[in-house]
Amino acid sequence: MKTTIFKIDGMNCDGCADSIQSFLEKESGVRMASVSFADRQARVLFDPQAVEEDHLVDVIQGRRFRVLSREPADESAR
Incomplete structure (x- = not known):
């Protein structure tokens, strides 16, 4: 699993x-x-084997929003 902040x-x-x-x-x-x-x-917590991060960007941007940046979440902060 991977967590990314968009x-x-x-x-x-x-x-x-x-x-x-x-x-x-x-x-x-x-x-x-x-x-x-x-x-x-x-x-977003997702399985990178099942869905690509670029696809998640497309999902967000396909709804009239714009992804300005993305970065891995600092899992140690949890």
């Missing part, structure tokens, strides 16, 4: 965050998605 532009409200979270959670290989409007980011 910085997202274009969210205007919590409803946008909820929509992105719903789209991500429907993808095969995604174990968990947590999207924050306040932080303008999505934290």
Whole structure:
């Protein structure tokens, strides 16, 4: 499993965050998605053998949002 944090532009409200979270959670290989409007980011736990990170970017950007950056989550901070 891998966790990546995606910085997202274009969210205007919590409803946008909820929509992105719903789209991500429907993808095969995604174990968990947590999207924050306040932080303008999505934290996604996924199986890289089942879904590519680039595909997750496409899922987000296909819904009129823009991924500004992505980085591995610091798992030691949990």
